[in-house]
Amino acid sequence: MKFRRVAAFAAACTLFASAAFAAGTVKIGGLFAVTGPASFLGEPERNTAQMVVDEINKAGGIRGTKLELVTYDTAGDATKAVQLANKLIKNDKVAAIVGPSTTGESMAVIPVAEKERVPLISCAAGIKITEPVKPWVFKTAQNDTLAVAKIYDSLQKQKVRKIAILTVSDGFGSSGREQLKAQAARYGLEILVDDTFGPKDTDMTSQLTKIRGSQAQAIICWGTNPGPAIVAKNAKQLGIKTPLYMSHGVSSKKFIELAGDAAEGVRLPSGKVIVADLLPASDSQKKSLLSYVRDYKNHYRVEGDHFGGHAWDAVMLIKGAIERGATTPEAIRNQLEKTRNFHGIGGTFNYSPTDHAGLTKDAFVLVEVKNKDWVIVK
Amino acid sequence: MHIDQLLQYSLSGFSTGAIYALIGIGFSIIYNSTGIINFAQGEFVMFGGMLTIFFLDVLHLPLWAAIPCAIAVATVAGVLFERLAIRPLRSATPINLVIITIGGSILLRGIAMLLWGKDTHAVPPFTGEDPISIAGATILPQHLWILAITVVIILINKFYFYHTISGKAMRACSYNPRAAGLVGIDVRRMVLFSFMISSALGSLAGIIVAPLTMTAYDVGVMLGLKGFCAAIIGGMSSGMATVIGGLILGILESLGAGLVSSGYKDAIAFIILLLILFIRPQGLFGKAETERV
Numbered sequence: 001m002k003f004r005r006v007a008a009f010a011a012a013c014t015l016f017a018s019a020a021f022a023a024g025t026v027k028i029g030g031l032f033a034v035t036g037p038a039s040f041l042g043e044p045e046r047n048t049a050q051m052v053v054d055e056i057n058k059a060g061g062i063r064g065t066k067l068e069l070v071t072y073d074t075a076g077d078a079t080k081a082v083q084l085a086n087k088l089i090k091n092d093k094v095a096a097i098v099g100p101s102t103t104g105e106s107m108a109v110i111p112v113a114e115k116e117r118v119p120l121i122s123c124a125a126g127i128k129i130t131e132p133v134k135p136w137v138f139k140t141a142q143n144d145t146l147a148v149a150k151i152y153d154s155l156q157k158q159k160v161r162k163i164a165i166l167t168v169s170d171g172f173g174s175s176g177r178e179q180l181k182a183q184a185a186r187y188g189l190e191i192l193v194d195d196t197f198g199p200k201d202t203d204m205t206s207q208l209t210k211i212r213g214s215q216a217q218a219i220i221c222w223g224t225n226p227g228p229a230i231v232a233k234n235a236k237q238l239g240i241k242t243p244l245y246m247s248h249g250v251s252s253k254k255f256i257e258l259a260g261d262a263a264e265g266v267r268l269p270s271g272k273v274i275v276a277d278l279l280p281a282s283d284s285q286k287k288s289l290l291s292y293v294r295d296y297k298n299h300y301r302v303e304g305d306h307f308g309g310h311a312w313d314a315v316m317l318i319k320g321a322i323e324r325g326a327t328t329p330e331a332i333r334n335q336l337e338k339t340r341n342f343h344g345i346g347g348t349f350n351y352s353p354t355d356h357a358g359l360t361k362d363a364f365v366l367v368e369v370k371n372k373d374w375v376i377v378k
Numbered sequence: 379m380h381i382d383q384l385l386q387y388s389l390s391g392f393s394t395g396a397i398y399a400l401i402g403i404g405f406s407i408i409y410n411s412t413g414i415i416n417f418a419q420g421e422f423v424m425f426g427g428m429l430t431i432f433f434l435d436v437l438h439l440p441l442w443a444a445i446p447c448a449i450a451v452a453t454v455a456g457v458l459f460e461r462l463a464i465r466p467l468r469s470a471t472p473i474n475l476v477i478i479t480i481g482g483s484i485l486l487r488g489i490a491m492l493l494w495g496k497d498t499h500a501v502p503p504f505t506g507e508d509p510i511s512i513a514g515a516t517i518l519p520q521h522l523w524i525l526a527i528t529v530v531i532i533l534i535n536k537f538y539f540y541h542t543i544s545g546k547a548m549r550a551c552s553y554n555p556r557a558a559g560l561v562g563i564d565v566r567r568m569v570l571f572s573f574m575i576s577s578a579l580g581s582l583a584g585i586i587v588a589p590l591t592m593t594a595y596d597v598g599v600m601l602g603l604k605g606f607c608a609a610i611i612g613g614m615s616s617g618m619a620t621v622i623g624g625l626i627l628g629i630l631e632s633l634g635a636g637l638v639s640s641g642y643k644d645a646i647a648f649i650i651l652l653l654i655l656f657i658r659p660q661g662l663f664g665k666a667e668t669e670r671v
Contacts, residue, residue, distance in 0.1 A: 039496050169641060195640055200600050202591030205390040206636035206643075209383050226498040226592045233590070237509045237518050238386070258500045258592055261507060 024064060026327055028053070028318060029088035030071030031081055031099035031109065032123075032311070037170075037199070038076040040224065041101040044308030045123050046071050048292075049098055051299050052315040062322045067315075074100055078108035085109045089116045095329050098314040099123050104171055110137050119333040121317060123310035126175055130356040138336055138356045140313040140346050142271065142363045147248045148179040150269035150364045152187040154377070155218055155245075164193035164216035164242075166207055166231060168223030173199075176222035176247055192216050197227055205234045212240050224249040229258035236262040243267065248364065252305040256372055267377060269364040271306035273345050275374050284343045292345055309345030316344060382514030387636040388629055389512070393521040393590075395628020396528040399621040400583035401605025403535065404576035406616040409609070410552035411572035414475040418459060418483035420602015421490070422577040425452040426584025427593030428490055431499045441502065449581050455486075456577025460570050483598070490595040501588035520589045527586050531579065532621055539616065548572060580605075600644070607651045613661015623662065626650075 030049050033042035053069040056062060070092045074081040081100045088094045089112070096119045100106050103126030110129070113120035113136045122129050125141040155163065165180050167173040173196065184191050192214045195207045208231070211219055219242050221231045228250045235244055244266050246255070251270035256263045272279060276289035292312050296304030304312075320342060321335035339358070342349040347363025366377040401423055408416040429451050433444035463482050464475060504523050509516040538545040550558040551568045559565045584593065584601070591597070604627065611623030627647055634646040654662065 035496075043496075197640055198644060200597075201640075201643065202587070202597075202600075203390055203394055203632070204640075206387055206632050207640050209386045209390075210636055213380060213383055226594070229498075229500070230591065236507075238516050239509055239511070254497065258498060260500060260502075 024061075024327070025066045025068050026096075026322060027068045027070060027092060027094045028315070029085075029092060029094035029097040029099075030069055030311075031074050031084055031088070031097060031101075031105070032071060033076040033101040033105065034071075034073040036074075036076035038102045041123070041307045042073070042076070044296075044305055045099065045101055045311035046073075047300055048296065048304065048308035049311040049315050051295060052312055052319075055295070056315075056319060062319055065322055065327065067319075067322075070094060074105055076102060076105065078105045081105040082108050082112055085112045085120075086116075089113075089118050094118065095327065096121065096318050096332050098311055098318070102171065103129065103175065106137075106139070110134060113137060117333075118329045119336060121314040121336070123307075123314060126171075127179075127357075133354060133356050136333055138317070138351060138358070140310045140317070140344070140349075142248070142346055142359055143357060144175050144179045144247075145183070146359065146361050146364055147269040148176070148183050149361050150366055151220060151245050151267075152183055152189065153361075154267075154366055155189065156187045160217045161188065162190050162192050162214075162216050163218045163220060164195075164211040164214055165191055166193075166195050166197065166204070166211065166219060166221045168199050168227050169196045170199045170223075172224055172247075172249055173222050176249075180220060180222065197223070197231070199223070199227060201227060202230060203234065204231050205238060208234050208238050208240060211242075212238055216242060218243045218245060220245045220247075222247045222249070225252075225254055226258055229255055229263070232259040232262040232266055248306070251367070252307075253303065256369055263369045263372070265369065267366060267368045270367050270374070271309060271346055271363065272365055273304065273306045273309050275365060275367055275376055278374070278376055284341075284348060285345070288343050288345060306345060313342075313344035313346050313349070317342060317349065380514075383636065384633075385513060386515040387632045389515050389517050389521070391629030391632030392625060393517070393524050393628070394632065395608075395625035396524050397583050397587045397601070397624070398604045398608040398627050399624025400528055400531060400579055401601055402608030402612060402620040402624050403531075403616055404580045404583075405606050405609040406612065406614045406620050407548075407572045407576045407579075409614050410616055411548055412464070412472075412475070412569050414464075414472050414479065415606065416573075416576065417476065417479045417602065417606075418486060419576060419580050419605060420598030420600075421483045421486040422452050422456060422580035422598070423584035423587075423601045423605070424490060424593065424595065424598035425455060425486070425577075426581030427501060427588035427597065428494050428499070428584075428595065429581070430501055430585050430588060431593065432494065434501070435499075441504065445585055448585060449578055452581030452584075453574050453578045456573045456580075457570065459486075459577070460573035464569070464573070465566065483602070487595055487598065494595060496595060498592050498594040500592050501585070503589040504586075518590070520586075524586050524590075527582070528621070531582070532618070536617065544568075544571065604647055607647050610651055610654050611662050613658075613664030615661065615664070619661060619663045626662075 032046040053067045072084040103124040106122040106124045106129050120137050122139040127143045129139050167177040193211050228246050246268040279286045293304045321332045324335045326332045326335040339351045347359040349358040351358045367374045368377050404419050429448035430444050433439045433447045503520045505519045547563045548568045555565050608624035612620030635643045
């Protein structure tokens, strides 16, 4: 596998050297946190971006234009991300950048992209990235706001009034906590317990005992693996019967594997990728989703998740822009902004001069764990 | 504030504390025979859990066979670590050796990451997952395993250090290595023994806690530091004092997270660590002994 990639790379190098980039190649940069704490985002993103670019080139490029992907590992470090973004723009002379993987890194890189006038399609979820709109910055990951709205919508329908929230004390958790608190009143919800846990904590029974002693009718836990899996296990241990909701941060099979029986009945908002085959045939994203899941499995022997999907969307959006004739950074930016009804992995994208996030609440479905698998909650 | 909540905090703290105690004993044993703090101790805890996963999932051994295999491999890793990283430096100062163990821990963590990836893995519980209710508080069968195994280990430890020749020899080395050497004790072999015992203990702690907390290549850092903290509270004794140190730490953490704020959970451990080092560097139960610095 690895050898093949190396061989392909070597072949590509000789090819490029002889063709001297004459036959129309567009260079795309990738900034992904392949190592470090956010590697669960960066690794599938890098893999996916590479896979999509390889496939586009294998199919003869985009109307004859080949893509070349240059990726760097930011290790989740904002300072490094800025240096590497500069390197991509000044040394590699890329026409567009995909990434970075996390909100912190994206915020740090934005001024560089703005100053150098290179389109940046971030794979991070933070709402601050595209709000307010920055001319050169787009993003593909769904906003936390939408995920929170999806949960609160369902709670409101069930006439739940009192909730407890338990969030991880990192960027993802605190952004979720902010949104959970900000939107609660609008849905008539009262937060009785607002507690946190550390990303490396191994026992959350203390926090859950406190919640058990409250009148909460639902528990919302906001974090990425493994914390939420421990929360689910601890809740089962404590015999807590209150419905447990998680964030989209754990919407992969890994969560079910880690939490085991304790995952049963847990609900969470998720991108559609994990339930691709359960979607009705009328769903406009179904075709993209199924082909992505299948391709990723063929290439990397694990199932594609929605994190990799963010990179898939980003590369395909750039592909769309190039299809419409853009090759320079400026033209790619202008064409990206004109993207309408692109049915990607994260949702159906509609960018406009006033919206560079492009998604609505429909990008999420509410899923529940049943018999160690996902089912869609109607 | 209900009494059953308080009981729940204490029980949770008790089982976490038992794990800290096992890791802490590993620190103390090596400290007492070599005078160095082995900061790679946490990595052996991680090795215990990760190797169990390896034997379970890759070699498809049953759990009862995977556990001794994992401990054996972790022990061999401990021996190799001593042979390759500690022994070759004949007359290094303790501070050099401590820094070497930090380097070693980063290396071991890197090896684990390359071998098994960056994912978190779950180990199945030893027996069942149905919670047991005790006066309104609930624990899992795995908690009972942790407590039982910790008690057995403490008893074996006590027997070894006070009633066997090699155990007594190790204690002699801890009091005065030169004098121990003069009466014919092979001090370097005792150092090797101490690494064997503490890596075996560390990996065992990693295995029995893995069904509750899950394991990944980087779990060793925090567990190692907490174990170190337990050992400091216990004044670096390889006996009961460290065990009590671990339990105190576990219970305070759990009570702190429940009654004050969970944000301060780790801070509690390190505030205790600093307070002990400032006020009672000989440990909570130790007699003042100015030589031990």
